[in-house]
Amino acid sequence: MNRDPHETTRTDHPAHVGPEPPQAGSGEEARFCLSGHLVRHRSDADADSRRCPVCAARTIAVCPGCREPILGLASVFGSLHGVEPPPGQSWLKPPQYCHCCGRPFPWTERVMSAVRMAIRDLTALDRAxxxxxRRSIEHIVHATAQTRLAVVRINAALSRLGKETADSLRGLFISIASDEAKAMLEGKESGQGRA
Structure with missing residues (x-):
């Protein structure tokens, strides 16, 4: 794949900024289970972990859509302290989307499905x-022209729900949201408040 070496690549991890991420085969690939637990960080000795030590789910090292390797991320904590996280755990959250094709990884799809099911069961809101x-999901997982409107709609709907339900649903939305939408949902962007 030919890319401009100065081109930056979008990622949801704050420590990854700058030029192109490491190329496939460079030892920077990672293996995650289908639930999103980090099983192998970069080129660990335990390279053939086919099952997660935390939940026993099958693991993947490539995007199911385009077959591009899932890139590993440098552990800021580990780099500073010379410590790697325990097997199946990570100081970092897994990438939500493939850096190459943009498809959501299975763990992201599972949360999106849970959000859709939770929305379907909200009897306090009418069908419309x-x-x-449900339509707002796509506008919070990717930054679009409709992201701000989607967050306003989500906050308005959550304000009509009980606190416990609203907090749980907000947490699900935040877990799949782009950085921009996440800041708005958490009320960290100026002018935005929690419902």
């Missing part, structure tokens, strides 16, 4: 409001 919330 639930459908509007």
């Amino acid at each position: 409001e639930r459908e509007q919330l």
